[in-house]
Every structure is written in C-alpha cells, then in structure tokens.
Amino acid sequence: MTQSPVYDVVIIGxxxxxxxxxxxxxxxxxxxxxxxxxxxxxxxxxxxxxxNYPGFPNGISGMELGQFMMExxxxxxxxxxxxxxxxxxxxxxxxxxxxxxxDLVARTVIVAGGSQRQKMAVPGEEExxxxxxxxxxxxxxxxxQDQAVAVVGGGDSAISEALHLAxxxxxxxxxxxxxxxxxxxxxxxxxxxxxxxxxxxxxTVESVEGKKFVEKLRVNNVKTGTKSAIEVxxxxxxxxxxxxxxxxxxxxxxxxxxxIITNExxxxxxxxxxxxxxxxxxxxxxxxxxxxxxxxxxxxxxRFLTESR
Amino acid sequence: xxxxxxxxxVEFEQKVLKAGSPVVVDFWATWCQPCKMLAPVLDDLAxxxxxKIHFVKIxxxxxxxxxxxxxxxxxxxxxxxxxxxxxxxxxxxxxKEELRxxxxxxxx
Numbered sequence: 001m002t003q004s005p006v007y008d009v010v011i012i013g014x015x016x017x018x019x020x021x022x023x024x025x026x027x028x029x030x031x032x033x034x035x036x037x038x039x040x041x042x043x044x045x046x047x048x049x050x051x052n053y054p055g056f057p058n059g060i061s062g063m064e065l066g067q068f069m070m071e072x073x074x075x076x077x078x079x080x081x082x083x084x085x086x087x088x089x090x091x092x093x094x095x096x097x098x099x100x101x102x103d104l105v106a107r108t109v110i111v112a113g114g115s116q117r118q119k120m121a122v123p124g125e126e127e128x129x130x131x132x133x134x135x136x137x138x139x140x141x142x143x144x145q146d147q148a149v150a151v152v153g154g155g156d157s158a159i160s161e162a163l164h165l166a167x168x169x170x171x172x173x174x175x176x177x178x179x180x181x182x183x184x185x186x187x188x189x190x191x192x193x194x195x196x197x198x199x200x201x202x203x204t205v206e207s208v209e210g211k212k213f214v215e216k217l218r219v220n221n222v223k224t225g226t227k228s229a230i231e232v233x234x235x236x237x238x239x240x241x242x243x244x245x246x247x248x249x250x251x252x253x254x255x256x257x258x259x260i261i262t263n264e265x266x267x268x269x270x271x272x273x274x275x276x277x278x279x280x281x282x283x284x285x286x287x288x289x290x291x292x293x294x295x296x297x298x299x300x301x302x303r304f305l306t307e308s309r
Numbered sequence: 310x311x312x313x314x315x316x317x318x319v320e321f322e323q324k325v326l327k328a329g330s331p332v333v334v335d336f337w338a339t340w341c342q343p344c345k346m347l348a349p350v351l352d353d354l355a356x357x358x359x360x361k362i363h364f365v366k367i368x369x370x371x372x373x374x375x376x377x378x379x380x381x382x383x384x385x386x387x388x389x390x391x392x393x394x395x396x397x398x399x400x401x402x403x404x405k406e407e408l409r410x411x412x413x414x415x416x417x
Contacts, residue, residue, distance in 0.1 A: 037404050039346045046342050063342045082350070084404055100406050130383040130400030139341040142370070143382045213380070234382070 007033045009301050010097050010106035012085045015042020016287045017277025018112035019069040019078075020294030021301075025110075026076035028302050033106075034073075035099055037084035041066020042114050043241070043278075044287045047157070048138045048164060053287050065287070085113065086247050088273065093308070095272060107308075108272040108301045111248070111260060112294060115241035115278050120152060124208030125237070132214025132234045137161035141168045144234045150175055150217060152205055153238035159183040159191050161238050166196040173230060175200045177222060200230075208235060243279045255281045266297035272308075274300050313348075313355050313364035318374040321367070326393040328363055331415050335366040336376055336386045343402040344385040350405050354412065362389075362412055389415050 009025045011018045014036030025032040039045045047062030056065075074080065083101040088109060090096075097104040117135050119125060125133055134140040137151070141164055149169045151162040154176035165172045174191065179201045181188050191197050206218045206227070216229045243258045252268050252275070253261045259282075260275040262268055268275055274297040277283060277290035313335060316324050325332045335351055337344035348366075355364035369376045369384060379388060379395065389397035389412070397415055399408070 038402055039343065045346070063345070082405060084406070100404070130386060130398070131380070132382055134383050135401070136341075136343060136383075139338075139343060139385075140383045142338070142340075143376075213382070 004103060004105045005031070006094065007031050007104065007106045008305055009033070009108050009110060009298075010035065010095070010104050011110045011112055012097065013042065013112035013114055013277070013279070014040040014070070014080065015066075015112065015114045015277060015290060016044055016069060017114070017279075017290035017294040017297075018042070018110065019066075019073050020291040021110045021112060021276055021298040022078040022080075022294075023069070023073040023076060024295050024298030025301060026073060026078040028298065029077075030302070030305065032078050033104065034078055034080045035083040035085060035097070035101075035104070036080065037082065037100070039066075040070050040080065046136060046138065048160070050287065069291075088248065088251055090270070093272075108274070108304055110266075110294070110297045110301060111245075111252070111268075111273065111275040111279060112277045112290075112297070113244045113279050114290075115243045117237070118240045118242050120205055120237055120239065122205055122207050124210075124214075128208050128210060128214045131212065132210065132232075133208060134234060134236050135238075137164045137236050137238075140234070140236075141165050144169050146170045147233040148173070148231060149234035149236065150205075150230065150232045151236045151238060152176075153240070154178060154181045154183060155238070155240060156183045156187055158238035159187040161236050162197050163187070163190055163194060165236065166194050169196065169234075172197045173200055173232065174198070175203050175205060175217075175219065177202065177204050179223075205235070241278065241285075245279060259283070264296075265300045266293055267300055272301075272304055311355050311359040311364070312352050313366045316365045316367055318367075318372040321372075321375050324363075324365060325390050328390070330361065330363050331396075331412075332363045332365060332390045333412065334388045334390065335364070336369050336381050336384050336388070337366055338368060338370045338384055340370075341384050347385045347402050350408065354405065354408060357409075358412060361416060391415060 008030035045066035051059035083099040087098040276293035276297040
C-alpha cells in the first residue's frame with residue numbers, strides 16, 4: 001500500500017458509534033476515514049427489528065438503520081474501507097493505526113470497535129458450529145422448521161432470538177443461568193406469552209453433543225447440581241459480548257473486562273485517542289447510547305484538533 | 310467483470326460438480342444480513358481470482374435441495390469444490406483476508 005495521507009481522524013469500527021462519529025467529524029470538515037473489518041452497521045445490522053431507536057415509531061430493521069447511518073455519513077464526505085485494526089502506535093504528535101490493509105496515519109483516533117460475540121467455551125461448540133450451533137437466529141431459523149431448538153442467554157438479544165425461532169421451530173427451550181431474565185419488560189412479556197417457548201432456569205450448558213450434527217445438550221442446574229440432557233437439533237448462543245480490545249492492551253487503559261476507560265468526553269488517557277460505544281467502560285450497550293458516544297467523541301476530536309493547531 | 314453467478318438446484322451439477330476449475334459456492338438467503346454483507350466481499354474476490362476460481366451463489370430459500378444435500382444449517386456458508394468434492398467449508402461472515410488465505414490454500 002502506498003504511503004497513507006495524514007487523516008484528521010481515523011475511526012476504528014463501523015457501528016452506530018463509529019458511523020455517528022464519522023457523520024459529525026465529516027460535517028466538521030475534518031478528513032475522516034472509517035475502517036470496519038466485518039459488517040458496516042455493526043451489531044445493530046444483524047438485529048432483525050429495532051424498536052428502541054427514537055424516530056422510527058414503527059421500528060426499523062437493523063440492517064436498514066445501519067445503512068441509513070452509513071449513507072448519511074458518506075453524504076458529508078466520510079470515507080470507509082474494509083480493514084482490521086491490529087494496533088496503534090504513537091509517533092510524535094501522530095498516531096499510526098496498523099491495519100490489514102497497511103498503516104494509516106492520523107492526528108486523532110476514535111476507537112469504536114464494539115465487541116465480539118461471547119462463546120460458551122464448552123466441548124462441542126466449535127465442532128458443531130454450522131452443524132446446529134448458530135449465533136444468528138434470523139439467518140438460520142428456517143433450517144430448523146418443526147424441530148426442537150434451544151437458545152442460551154437471558155438478555156434482550158436472547159429473547160428476541162427465541163421469539164423469532166418460535167415462528168419456525170416446534171419448541172424453543174430458553175436456557176438461562178439465573179432465575180430471572182435480564183431482558184427488558186416487554187420482551188419478557190412476549191416470551192412468557194409464547195406457548196412454544198419454555199424456560200429452563202438456573203441452568204448452564206456443559207457440552208454440545210451429537211454424531212454429525214447437534215443432537216443434545218448436557219445441562220447442569222446450578223442450584224441443585226442436577227445434570228440432565230435435552231434433545232435439540234439446534235442451539236443458538238446469545239450470551240453477550242466481550243470488548244474487542246485485545247490489540248490495545250498496553251496501549252490504552254482498560255478495565256478488568258477489557259473495556260476502554262474514558263472520561264465523560266470520551267477521551268482516553270492518551271491525548272488525541274477517544275473511545276465510543278460498547279467498547280467503553282460502563283457503556284449502556286444500546287445503539288442510541290453508542291451513537292451519542294460517537295457524537296461526543298467527534299466533538300472532543302474537534303476540540304483537540306482546534307486547540308493543537 | 311466476473312461477479313458470482315446465481316445458480317439453482319438443477320444447474321448445480323453442471324456448474325459446480327463438473328466444473329473444470331475450483332468453485333466457491335455461496336449459500337445465502339434474502340433474510341440473512343451477514344449474507345448481504347458478505348456479497349460485496351465475494352464480488353471483489355471473484356474479480357481477484359478471475360480465471361482461477363469460479364464463484365457462484367445459491368439462494369437456499371428458492372433452492373432447498375442443494376443445501377439439504379450438503380447439510381447446510383447455517384448461512385452464510387461457503388463451500389469450495391474441487392473436482393466435484395467439497396474441500397473447504399466456511400461458516401459465517403469472515404473478513405476478506407481470511408477468505409483469501411483459505412482460497413489460496415485450495416489453489417495450493
């Protein structure tokens with residue numbers, strides 16, 4: 001790759017936080033490049049229906065919302081590329097963002113890389129991925145028409161996945177390690193009202209088993225210690241996310257779970273490096289709060305660039 | 310211009326199993342967001358591997374036989390065929406670099 005121009009801002013991550021930061025920075029007339037290694041739109045893009053993002057009284061598909069955010073930012077000059085970040089180096093007043101497509105030189109960086117799906121890390125999970133273990137109910141529900149499936153998790157995304165699966169599967173067992181759901185009230189109401197969804201409380205999955213494909217899950221009741229097996233042809237894992245900051249260890253201050261620590265202006269301890277969205281310590285992990293973080297981070301970038309001029 | 314060609318269950322044998330070069334088959338559906346995101350990545354790779362690897366895509370909703378035959382239970386799935394046999398099986402969205410490594414390995 002040829003020598004990178006010096007960008008005013010390089011944004012790592014193309015979810016609501018990064019795209020909103022890109023919108024603000026581009027409108028501020030700063031040269032802005034956003035890199036995304038996977039899906040533009042981020043996690044929200046894989047959500048079937050978003051009904052808690054204000055401005056859409058009938059809800060909106062996550063894919064469309066992500067596309068709208070990207071179009072809006074690009075309209076004001078945001079440049080985007082597909083690349084994966086692998087590090088940030090400080091060189092005088094500049095930052096070098098190491099990526100799969102070469103080094104990028106920037107005056108400021110906004111880290112908005114969000115998080116990755118948490119895996120169960122139990123025997124059989126890797127082996128049966130694509131053979132009954134899935135991380136996307138909207139993608140794969142149709143393959144499980146009239147079959148028994150399980151969803152692991154108790155948050156908003158787990159319940160949304162279970163409700164979607166209930167339209168296809170004969171039975172959906174929702175396996176949750178606690179005795180109450182973390183999901184928001186309205187989703188709980190819908191899950192309890194759906195006869196095909198059955199809840200298995202206080203339960204963790206110990207292994208995924210089968211011959212060529214998933215046939216059963218071995219589960220453990222964490223209160224009684226009782227072990228049992230449930231027969232399913234599919235298991236949808238939705239147990240949350242972990243921040244995508246492995247490549248930032250030793251560069252930015254992180255909390256014990258790996259989230260980036262910032263102040264209320266989204267500034268990290270390193271001048272000119274901001275963080276926004278789910279990757280940040282104490283993030284509410286909502287599309288709308290991520291977007292808010294992105295705007296705040298871009299305004300901090302603007303202040304930084306103006307003051308350091 | 311060599312973008313992935315849309316094929317159906319009937320054409321599968323001729324266009325994949327009896328093809329002279331390796332073929333990447335993209336199993337996808339309209340409701341699958343990661344599939345839609347993978348499409349431009351494959352468009353780009355189809356261009357890069359033009360003349361070496363042929364790229365096709367099959368809508369699993371319209372063509373249930375082929376995904377059932379190859380036990381596809383998750384999309385997007387990419388199957389890479391060489392001499393009529395699946396030699397590589399890639400589940401889920403993957404960054405371009407990872408796909409490139411995989412395809413290069415198939416070409417050996």
